[in-house]
Amino acid sequence: MIVALLVLLVTLGSVAFHLWSPWWWSEIASNWVGMDNTILLSFWITGAVFVAIGLFTAYCIWKYKYNKNRRADYEPENSKLEWFLTIITSIGVIALLAPGLIVWNNFVTVPKGAYEIEVVGQQWAWMYRLPGKDGVLGTTDIKNIDDDNIFGMNTDDPYGLDDILIDADDLHLLKDQAVKLNLRALDVLHDFYVPQFRAKMDMVPGMITYYWFTPIRTGEFEILCAEYCGTGHYAMLGYVIVDEQEDYDEWLSEQMTFEEIMASNGKSDLIKLALNKKNDL
Amino acid sequence: MSNNKESLINLLTQKPWEPAQAKVDNLHEGKTFNLHVGKLGLRYIMVVSTIMFCLFIVTYADRMVYDDWIRMPEPFLLWINSLILVISSLFFIRIQLASKKNNFEKVRRELVLIGVLAIIFLIGQLLVWQNMIEAGYYVSGSPANGYFYVFTTLHGLHLLGGLIYWVMTIKKVWKLDDSIVIRKAKHTVELCAIYWHFLLAVWIVLFGLMLFS
Amino acid sequence: MAADSYDDVAKNKESIPELEVAPQDLYHAKSFWTKYIFCQDAKVIGIQYALTAAAIGMVGLVSSWLMRMQIAFPGVIPMDAAAYYQLVTMHGMIMVVYLLTALFLGGFGNFLIPLMVGARDMVFPYVNMVSYWVFFIAVLILGASYFVPGGPTGAGWTLYPPQAITSGTPGGDGLGIVLMLVSLAVFVIGFTMGGLNYVITILQARTRGMTLMRMPLTIWGILTATVLALFAFPALFVAGIMMTLDNMLGTSFFMPAIVQFGERLTYDGGSPILFQHLFWFFGHPEVYIVALPAFGIVSDLISVHARKNIFGYRMMVWAIVIIGALSFIVWAHHMYVAGMNPWFGFFFATTTLIIAVPTAIKVYNWVLTLWRGNIKLTIPMLFSIAFIITFVNGGLTGLFLGNVAVDVPLSDTYFVVAHFHMVMGIAPVLVILGSIYHWFPLITGRFLNERLGRIHFWVTFIGSYSIYFPMHYLGFMGVTRRYFEVFEGDNFTYSITGINQFITVAALITGAAQFLFFYNIIVSSKFGKKAGKNPWKACSLEWQTPDVPPTHGNFGKELPVVYRWPYDFSVPGADEDYITQDTPPSAVANAKAEQT
Ligand code: HEM
Ligand SMILES: [Cu+2]
Ligand SMILES: [Cu+2]
Numbered sequence A: 001m002i003v004a005l006l007v008l009l010v011t012l013g014s015v016a017f018h019l020w021s022p023w024w025w026s027e028i029a030s031n032w033v034g035m036d037n038t039i040l041l042s043f044w045i046t047g048a049v050f051v052a053i054g055l056f057t058a059y060c061i062w063k064y065k066y067n068k069n070r071r072a073d074y075e076p077e078n079s080k081l082e083w084f085l086t087i088i089t090s091i092g093v094i095a096l097l098a099p100g101l102i103v104w105n106n107f108v109t110v111p112k113g114a115y116e117i118e119v120v121g122q123q124w125a126w127m128y129r130l131p132g133k134d135g136v137l138g139t140t141d142i143k144n145i146d147d148d149n150i151f152g153m154n155t156d157d158p159y160g161l162d163d164i165l166i167d168a169d170d171l172h173l174l175k176d177q178a179v180k181l182n183l184r185a186l187d188v189l190h191d192f193y194v195p196q197f198r199a200k201m202d203m204v205p206g207m208i209t210y211y212w213f214t215p216i217r218t219g220e221f222e223i224l225c226a227e228y229c230g231t232g233h234y235a236m237l238g239y240v241i242v243d244e245q246e247d248y249d250e251w252l253s254e255q256m257t258f259e260e261i262m263a264s265n266g267k268s269d270l271i272k273l274a275l276n277k278k279n280d281l
Numbered sequence B: 001m002s003n004n005k006e007s008l009i010n011l012l013t014q015k016p017w018e019p020a021q022a023k024v025d026n027l028h029e030g031k032t033f034n035l036h037v038g039k040l041g042l043r044y045i046m047v048v049s050t051i052m053f054c055l056f057i058v059t060y061a062d063r064m065v066y067d068d069w070i071r072m073p074e075p076f077l078l079w080i081n082s083l084i085l086v087i088s089s090l091f092f093i094r095i096q097l098a099s100k101k102n103n104f105e106k107v108r109r110e111l112v113l114i115g116v117l118a119i120i121f122l123i124g125q126l127l128v129w130q131n132m133i134e135a136g137y138y139v140s141g142s143p144a145n146g147y148f149y150v151f152t153t154l155h156g157l158h159l160l161g162g163l164i165y166w167v168m169t170i171k172k173v174w175k176l177d178d179s180i181v182i183r184k185a186k187h188t189v190e191l192c193a194i195y196w197h198f199l200l201a202v203w204i205v206l207f208g209l210m211l212f213s
Numbered sequence C: 001m002a003a004d005s006y007d008d009v010a011k012n013k014e015s016i017p018e019l020e021v022a023p024q025d026l027y028h029a030k031s032f033w034t035k036y037i038f039c040q041d042a043k044v045i046g047i048q049y050a051l052t053a054a055a056i057g058m059v060g061l062v063s064s065w066l067m068r069m070q071i072a073f074p075g076v077i078p079m080d081a082a083a084y085y086q087l088v089t090m091h092g093m094i095m096v097v098y099l100l101t102a103l104f105l106g107g108f109g110n111f112l113i114p115l116m117v118g119a120r121d122m123v124f125p126y127v128n129m130v131s132y133w134v135f136f137i138a139v140l141i142l143g144a145s146y147f148v149p150g151g152p153t154g155a156g157w158t159l160y161p162p163q164a165i166t167s168g169t170p171g172g173d174g175l176g177i178v179l180m181l182v183s184l185a186v187f188v189i190g191f192t193m194g195g196l197n198y199v200i201t202i203l204q205a206r207t208r209g210m211t212l213m214r215m216p217l218t219i220w221g222i223l224t225a226t227v228l229a230l231f232a233f234p235a236l237f238v239a240g241i242m243m244t245l246d247n248m249l250g251t252s253f254f255m256p257a258i259v260q261f262g263e264r265l266t267y268d269g270g271s272p273i274l275f276q277h278l279f280w281f282f283g284h285p286e287v288y289i290v291a292l293p294a295f296g297i298v299s300d301l302i303s304v305h306a307r308k309n310i311f312g313y314r315m316m317v318w319a320i321v322i323i324g325a326l327s328f329i330v331w332a333h334h335m336y337v338a339g340m341n342p343w344f345g346f347f348f349a350t351t352t353l354i355i356a357v358p359t360a361i362k363v364y365n366w367v368l369t370l371w372r373g374n375i376k377l378t379i380p381m382l383f384s385i386a387f388i389i390t391f392v393n394g395g396l397t398g399l400f401l402g403n404v405a406v407d408v409p410l411s412d413t414y415f416v417v418a419h420f421h422m423v424m425g426i427a428p429v430l431v432i433l434g435s436i437y438h439w440f441p442l443i444t445g446r447f448l449n450e451r452l453g454r455i456h457f458w459v460t461f462i463g464s465y466s467i468y469f470p471m472h473y474l475g476f477m478g479v480t481r482r483y484f485e486v487f488e489g490d491n492f493t494y495s496i497t498g499i500n501q502f503i504t505v506a507a508l509i510t511g512a513a514q515f516l517f518f519y520n521i522i523v524s525s526k527f528g529k530k531a532g533k534n535p536w537k538a539c540s541l542e543w544q545t546p547d548v549p550p551t552h553g554n555f556g557k558e559l560p561v562v563y564r565w566p567y568d569f570s571v572p573g574a575d576e577d578y579i580t581q582d583t584p585p586s587a588v589a590n591a592k593a594e595q596t
Helices: A002-020 A034-063 A079-108 A245-253 A258-264 A266-280 B009-011 B021-023 B037-064 B076-100 B103-135 B141-176 B179-212 C002-017 C032-037 C042-072 C081-117 C125-147 C176-204 C219-250 C274-306 C315-326 C344-370 C380-404 C404-410 C415-444 C450-475 C498-525
Strands: A115-122 A125-130 A164-166 A170-175 A179-185 A188-195 A207-214 A219-225 A237-243
Touching: A002 A034, A002 C380, A034 A079, A034 C002, A034 C380, A079 C344, A115 A170, A115 C125, A125 C450, A164 A258, A170 A245, A170 B141, A170 C042, A179 A188, A237 A245, A237 B009, A258 A266, B009 C315, B037 B141, B037 B179, B037 C176, B037 C219, B037 C274, B076 B179, B103 B141, B103 B179, B141 B179, B141 C219, B179 C498, C042 C081, C042 C125, C081 C125, C081 C176, C081 C219, C081 C274, C081 C415, C125 C176, C125 C415, C176 C219, C176 C315, C219 C274, C219 C315, C219 C404, C274 C315, C274 C344, C274 C415, C315 C344, C344 C380, C380 C404, C380 C415, C380 C450, C415 C450, C415 C498
Parallel strands: A115 A179, A170 A237
Antiparallel strands: A115 A125, A125 A164, A179 A207, A188 A219, A219 A237
């Protein structure tokens, strides 16, 4: 009796916790409502299964408690029932998978015209690079990195000159503009994750990964590194600030391009090649 | 009446609780394969190390496409070493035949030869290493070098393990008291031979891989 | 009519080919050393495995306490981030590999396989003994890493390079990571020796009448898990060797060009993702290496204590085999957001969700075994019921994480931590505990104390459920895992401090209850109630030995002959509600199952 109650209590208690839990996701700030909806759908389907199994187990424990004058049924199998359950389960699984795959398809298909930004992760800080006026991110190579060139910009690539380099943990984005984040890591794995945007992807040294989203509301959102990257992992934080056009422009006007940074450091000679090529363009 | 020829599907669809099935099952010997456990054990080990080498080969193929892949030279000595392995396998075939014919004198003689050949092979491999290092092909130089050292080391370790079994085999064929012992010894010789052929096959695959990539 | 089948066997004797080897010449222990230390008796080896695993498991348990303290009450136990990450790593690795794998296969496998299939011992007792000692050395090496400069590795149990072997990680530039890799390699070697025995004993050394489809599901689970290990562990071995070389000799198998703390390292061109593929090609099957024996064992516990045959035995066997096979084509579901080709997501999400179907069938069949059963609420049964609840819970959250689009927001958050603890932490541990209560009378001849056992059950089940159920919701909020300081994120909907403290208190209590359990084991093995022969009235062979506890050689003079499957409970017409596997048909002439 008490065991049946226990099972009942755990089942219903879990449901109650779910319904009244104050711990829930924060309001979404990107276009990935589809992910939230798939989660909700998963909750309905799996929740139903969980409750059904819990209640049935509780019922069996209560109803078929040991009685030495009774014998259990002798029924090795029941193919019909088992096939029926298999088919029902398969249908449930398809109902979960299909919408999930559709959302994933959107997630991996970057829309044309998405604004390309680079995010660089290193132990244990973030850096960002915007493509500048020409709308193209210049090429980079990790072997170029030194104190003057912390992004490893290719010094003979004219497209890199107007790239806006931000050596700080905070990034501003424009509301309602789709962005594609090109993710780069200098040392170990990291992961650029903002809970309100829902999306995340590891950054892997030696390659460029990416994902895209559209911020849909203004605000300040905390960045958490989501892939373990050593002792300082927990402190690898930052902010994404989603602005309306005006604020965004103001912020942008305060940033410096690669060319300007090199000039202000008196290192313009290092990017001579790129400057020459730019004049040829 | 073991049900060796039964297909897997048939086996897995048996209903063990049915009286008709029970009558068949009651006669079952309890063995799945009509094989000696030693032979099965050896197969098990060969499967595990095959999987291991296959995984290495997969990573090799994956790594090869990157542009820092620099081909390695093939020292002539490697060909000689390969030849030694082939010769030992050939000798082992002779040993297997002799053992079948109960010609244990020959088995003993040639088993010793096998050991000598194996040790020569190992020394040969070390010489190859030495040549490579002198020529400046260090482990860390290029991934191709790395794989070369890994493959040769693992293959060598397998051969060393084989030598331990070879010592046990030698012990057995030197002391043949009665018929049971003889049967066991013949069995051991057989297993040892299979393992040697296996190592030759592994070597051919690895060597071929390093040659042709 | 049924009765003469035994005579058939006798008549057919001539036509049966002579066995290639004489019935095993058993090894006989001569001294204390060979009897208890370098023992070749699988039962003793099983216990050695279990004790060693439990001892190192203690380290894992205490680590989890310390971590939980840091999460909920930072500062109470002084530690820095490096120490925290070392605890996380060692906890994870110990629990998965050195505790659960060793306990299920080394412990239960060794003890139960020969007894359940009707063999006198494993087929290669000497190799079996060596296997244990190699495992023991692996544990020692692991333990040694606590004492080297820099301490054990803090790379996370996944050991991802480049981080695992660089200086930003605790133990990454010292011996910690090296010892971890060496210990794993040694473990794999030892395990291969053990696995060799399990598989071949099950395949070749069963007693007469024991067909494959007459084996208890425990054996099916262990067999399939061992075969998985045979394919999966080489991947860990290979990855470990290549990473050791990257670390020690400067090769670049996994290491790309890196600039760390402003300094360029000498590596170039390697692929960190390649390591992840190898790791999870091992790691996912590893989950099932732990789960399948648990599936098998719990099936037997439920059947025995519900006095009813396991429902859908054939489906259960198929499900085990299918799950085992499929587990090799789902590994990359751990890498959805690892930066691999995004198109892999479609494939691996599909295969992962397909695995849910056979898994669900297993759950249905456990519950349907209870249905119309005659359920004795013994302690093993309680733990089995608790297993069903936690496993269903963890399995269902697996459907979230396997569904690639849902995994994107949830991966690397506490949702994942909650999920895998539910499904491969708590659930298998509940089975282990239940099966210790079940088989303790066979191992020692005495029952464990009932009263303590019930307290242990209630605390363990309710406690562990309260640890992990709420944790999912932290994951929804975006609380990331492997954080030394779990702080109130700016945008969390509700404070997480209170709930974290609740979880920690629950973890401390649950852990403490395990010490009660150890106390119970120690005391009951001396003073427990005498159990006698076959106290649970089970059908399978391990309970039919002439001596309890079974002695050397297991079955006395003659091996038992098997006449039925191990689930003949409550057969209509039979005098008792069980018929043991070695009961000849003539002895139960009334039972309906015997009449054609
Ligand atoms: C009382 C029981 C346990 C408690 C309180 C506990 C607690 C924890 C905590 C706090 C973490 C760190 C989570 C994070 O920050 O990512 C963790 C990680 C982990 N635990 Fe447990 N755990 C328990 C039992 C187990 C068991 C039985 C297993 C066996 C499968 C297990 C396997 C793991 C693994 C694999 C990790 C991941 C380690 C990593 O991130 O590298 N735990 N556990
Ligand atoms: Cu990080
Ligand atoms: Cu997995």
